Amino acid sequence: MPKAIDHDQRRSYIIDVAWGLIMKGGIEAATMREIAAEAGFANGALKHYFPGKDEIIEGAYQRALGAMGDHVAVAIAGKRGLAALRAFVETTLPVDEDSKSAARVLLSFWEHGVANERLRAAYYEHLDAWRGALTRLIREARSSGEIRSTSPDDELVDEIVLVNIGATVLAVAGPQFVTPEALRRLVDGFFDRL
Amino acid sequence: MPKAIDHDQRRSYIIDVAWGLIMKGGIEAATMREIAAEAGFANGALKHYFPGKDEIIEGAYQRALGAMGDHVAVAIAGKRGLAALRAFVETTLPVDEDSKSAARVLLSFWEHGVANERLRAAYYEHLDAWRGALTRLIREARSSGEIRSTSPDDELVDEIVLVNIGATVLAVAGPQFVTPEALRRLVDGFFDRL
Numbered sequence: 001m002p003k004a005i006d007h008d009q010r011r012s013y014i015i016d017v018a019w020g021l022i023m024k025g026g027i028e029a030a031t032m033r034e035i036a037a038e039a040g041f042a043n044g045a046l047k048h049y050f051p052g053k054d055e056i057i058e059g060a061y062q063r064a065l066g067a068m069g070d071h072v073a074v075a076i077a078g079k080r081g082l083a084a085l086r087a088f089v090e091t092t093l094p095v096d097e098d099s100k101s102a103a104r105v106l107l108s109f110w111e112h113g114v115a116n117e118r119l120r121a122a123y124y125e126h127l128d129a130w131r132g133a134l135t136r137l138i139r140e141a142r143s144s145g146e147i148r149s150t151s152p153d154d155e156l157v158d159e160i161v162l163v164n165i166g167a168t169v170l171a172v173a174g175p176q177f178v179t180p181e182a183l184r185r186l187v188d189g190f191f192d193r194l
Numbered sequence: 195m196p197k198a199i200d201h202d203q204r205r206s207y208i209i210d211v212a213w214g215l216i217m218k219g220g221i222e223a224a225t226m227r228e229i230a231a232e233a234g235f236a237n238g239a240l241k242h243y244f245p246g247k248d249e250i251i252e253g254a255y256q257r258a259l260g261a262m263g264d265h266v267a268v269a270i271a272g273k274r275g276l277a278a279l280r281a282f283v284e285t286t287l288p289v290d291e292d293s294k295s296a297a298r299v300l301l302s303f304w305e306h307g308v309a310n311e312r313l314r315a316a317y318y319e320h321l322d323a324w325r326g327a328l329t330r331l332i333r334e335a336r337s338s339g340e341i342r343s344t345s346p347d348d349e350l351v352d353e354i355v356l357v358n359i360g361a362t363v364l365a366v367a368g369p370q371f372v373t374p375e376a377l378r379r380l381v382d383g384f385f386d387r388l
Contacts, residue, residue, distance in 0.1 A: 025309045028222055091224045104308070110367045111305035114298070115219045120367070127371050155383055158376050163362045166356030173314070177321050182352050188344055191351075193387070 011049050014039055019105060020174055022060065024140060028109040030056070056118050061109040061119075064086045064102035065126060072100075081141035088137060092164055093179040093187070094171035129155050147194045150154040159190065205243050208233055209253045213299060216254065221302040224250070248310050255303040255313075257307055258296035259320060262286060265293075275335035281353055282331060287381070288365035289374040297365040325351050341388045353384065 008040040018041040032053055034045045050056045068091075075087040094103040113119035134157045141147040148158070163186060170178035213231045215224040224249055230240040244250045262285075269281040288297040307313030328351045335341040343350070357380060364372035 010269070015289055027306055028306065029309070072312065076352070080261065107305050107308070110363055111220055111301055112222065114301070114366055115223070124370070127368050149385055152379075155379050158372075158380055159275070159357065159383075162360030162364070162372070162380070163353065163356045165360035169304055169359045169363060170356070172308055173317055176318070176320050177325070178352075178356070185346075185349050186352055188348055 004186070005023075006047070006110065011059065014046065014049055014056065015063055016167050017061050018056045019063070019101075022105055023101060026078055026104075027057070027112050030108070032056075046065075054112075054119060057112050060105050060120060061113075061122070064105045064109075067102060068099065073084040073123055080180075081137065081144050082146035082191070082194070085141055086132070086187070088162075088188055089133065089160055093183050094168050094178075095183060100171045100175070103168040105174050106168055127161070149194045151193075156194070162181055201243070203255065208235075208240065208243055208250060210259055212250045213257070214256050214297075215300050216299055220298075221251070221306050224302070226250075234338075235293075248313060249300070251303055251306050252313055252316060253308075254299050258299045258303075261292065261296060273332065275338050276340035276385070276388070278332040279328070279335055280381070282328065283358075283381060283384075285357055287373075287377050288362050288366060289377060294365045297362040300362055301366050321355070325355065328354055332369070335388070343388045350388070357384075 014035065018030050018035050021034055021038060028115055030053070032046060033043060035056060036051075039046070050059065071091050075091040076084040079087055092099075094100050109119070109123070113123055135153050138147060138153050140158055142153075165185045166182060167178050209228065212224050212229050215232060224247070226240060227237060227246075229250065230237045233240070244253065263287050267284055269285040270278040273281055286293075288294050302315070303317070307317055312375055329347050332341060332347050332350055336347075361372050361377060
């Protein structure tokens with residue numbers, strides 16, 4: 001097997017291990033030492049794949065976002081305007097086990113990333129892309145007459161993004177306060193208003 | 195000076211120190227060792243005041259919530275129904291430096307608290323009380339005819355809570371994406387709908 005593939009596989013495996021540790025004990029439990037021990041690596045060997053914890057956390061974060069991006073792509077395939085916007089909004093809410101697990105990783109990423117300029121920049125880039133995609137769909141739905149709300153695009157995007165992040169936190173920190181039914185009702189209410 | 199007061203002062207001072215460390219480097223930077231070093235305590239001496247990190251994080255969290263509770267009490271004093279609800283919602287959004295600092299502590303508390311049953315229970319209790327207070331004000335405003343929206347109380351409360359938590363995360367993790375102007379516009383939009 002070519003060495004590059006082996007390297008990527010190992011990196012992916014290390015992220016699996018870090019992901020599992022974050023699920024169990026959060027960002028503090030996922031130390032380089034614990035990740036190495038759990039992965040069956042010597043402490044120093046881990047650094048061949050990731051120079052430090054920041055890069056491992058970033059890898060887990062990228063995986064969480066990548067999976068969400070894939071789900072969104074499938075959900076909005078062949079849809080336009082309002083239907084695509086709704087599929088986008090619904091798919092990115094933490095309602096199933098996979099997305100709740102991703103929510104745990106995101107919470108750790110936010111906590112850990114604030115102190116690291118590169119991780120902060122990665123998140124800013126994601127927020128920009130996320131907001132841009134929502135804005136495009138809102139404009140599409142306005143131009144086809146599906147959205148008649150006079151609320152500015154930015155205000156609608158703010159509401160979607162903030163509710164999504166709030167739901168992500170509660171999916172981890174207070175799951176009984178953010179049931180799939182409650183989220184569905186909020187989404188229905190939002191789209192009724194448009 | 196009586197010993198009990200001295201004890202409380204020291205606990206409060208330790209929380210100051212932990213708060214400062216969380217501001218600088220998040221939950222991982224606020225280790226028992228770092229807190230002791232920064233406070234000028236021997237490692238073991240810290241345990242006289244807090245048995246462990248969980249209790250220190252809980253203390254910082256209680257202080258953040260306590261300050262917010264005080265601001266809310268001042269803001270809604272003498273108000274009823276819709277005016278009180280609006281003051282409550284506005285006061286709890288992270289728009290000034292104090293509340294952004296509290297937001298950083300809350301983000302660390304969420305991340306750290308998930309793995310600790312007692313901290314989780316403390317947060318559930320807070321969510322219950324928060325939602326209860328919002329629900330009471332919504333009912334008051336409905337009974338006086340100030341709210342005519344047909345959206346169920348729970349849906350309005352969900353929206354307020356999720357937007358607030360989302361704004362708290364972004365105030366720390368992406369402040370340029372959650373300006374006071376954007377929050378004001380969201381709040382205006384929400385209250386126009388009621």
